[in-house]
Amino acid sequence: MEVKLASERGFCFGVRRAIDLAEKAVTECGSLESLGAIVHNRQVVDMLSARGMRIIGSLDEMKGDTLLIPSHGVKQEIMDKAEESGLNVIDATCPIVRNAQQVAHKLYEEGFMVLVFGDASHTEVKGLLSRAGEGAIAVTEVPDFSKSLRRIGILSQTTQSRKQFATFLAQLMDSELSSLAEIRIFNTVCDATAKRQQTALELASKVDLMLVIGGHDSANTKHLAEICRSTGVNTLHIETAGELNPSVYCGQSRIGITAGASTPEWVVEEVVGKLEQSL
Ligand code: SF4
Structure with missing residues (x-):
């Protein structure tokens, strides 16, 4: 079995920037509340939650005074309300x-x-x-x-x-x-997204099975999986190595791997490690 990784995969700069801002804020402020998931990836959310970040559904649930705006942004009226309420707002909206x-x-x-x-x-x-x-x-x-x-x-x-x-x-x-x-x-599709899609498309045409790794609620990961499927190659969208059943990959000679823009590299490494165990 040969495992090929897409050259453009995983964290984009907008996600990296949001995580860096959250890590800095939680270290400096001791606590932090994020209005919804900071990025659409459960493993990243769990990692930051373990360090003191709390996810809230609305401003009414604020307990502290430091609020993080996630990478995908929020409605203007929510932004206005947060700023008017005197909260320390950390805007991690991707540029x-x-x-x-x-x-x-x-x-x-x-x-x-x-x-x-x-x-x-x-x-x-x-x-x-x-x-x-x-x-x-x-x-x-x-x-x-x-x-x-x-x-x-x-x-x-x-x-x-x-x-x-x-x-x-x-x-x-x-x-x-x-x-x-x-x-x-206006063409507002981001370059990081387009590059991940292009390299996934190229890789999908050279393998027997594509594994697309990322949150099940991540829009860009879902699009990557759709693009790979459009080539006719067998494609599986998984969030973690735990979702990977050996019956899917055993017997495949070439497996391609890509990952959404909010997927940490350590999750990709776990999937590769599981595949290598069966070699
Ligand atoms: S995928 Fe593009 S728009 Fe979305 S956070 Fe990453 S860089 Fe920003």
Whole structure:
């Protein structure tokens, strides 16, 4: 059995930065509360929780005075409330997510109806919509436009697939554009995401089995698995080595491994170690 690792995998700089900020804050302040998971990875959350970080669901649950904003950002109204309440706010929003938030707000200010290509239930998308005015919507398919709509502005959730975003835009251009006079498009898919997707795609075409490691609620890990599956290769999305059943990998001659942007390298090493035990 040969095990090949994707050259671009695991922690991106936005996740690394968020973890560094959390580690520094928990050391200096003694306690820290994160508004939701700091990154979408249970092993990272558990590691920081062991050092004194607490996850809260809303500002009402604050017990201390130091609040961490996760890497995928929060709604503008939550940010405003946190700052007005006098809390020590540590903003770990990834700079690339923050840029997408600014794009969404600028489009709204300039009078565009904003479309965010992405998952409406994802925290990052909720944060983008909250800065884009009441008419803003999240989409994954081309919507029907009202006859009176004149200008739309489009951006993407940062962790979407560039290919799917491009397909969406092509379908939009091919649709009944009604009275639309202006369409403005911002490519806000992040480079770290795109590089992980590209190297996963290349690796998937050379192996018999792809293992995609990362949180089951991690959007970028789910997209990596979808991209690998699109090549036709047998693909498994696992969070830890414990989820890996020998019946899946025994007998496979080439196994490829990649990991989402919030997956620590030690989790990848555990998976590789389990595979090596069966050699
Ligand atoms: S995947 Fe991209 S946007 Fe998301 S935290 Fe990492 S660098 Fe930032």
